[in-house]
Amino acid sequence: MRNRTILFSTVLLLMPLLLSNGCGYPAVSPKTYEISKALYSVCNQKSKERLETVQTLIQSSLKEKEINEREADWLNEIVASANAGDWETATLEARRLMEDQTGR
DSSP states (O other), rough: OOOHHHHHHHHHHHHHHHHHSSSSSOOOHHHHHHHHHHHHHHHHHTHHHHHHHHHHHHHHHTTTSOOOOOHHHHHHHHHHHHTTHHHHHHHHHHHHHHTTTOOO
């Protein structure tokens, strides 16, 4: 019984640390944050036309090394969700990317 109490206490103490390290997006470049804001707006409005503009921006930003491959992949995954018609998921992921940057 005592071992269970110690284990339970340890888990409770470590849970916030585990949750904060293993979930969400890590810090991103200012350009990626800027693109995620545009992407959130586009997805929220379900605008296919503006989505194409954001795709072009992602590619040009990657080419100019304003964002890295990993950031471009995250943004392109959000774009892919929107292109598939899953606007809600795309909107939520864009928002999550932005929210995960607060306090950094």
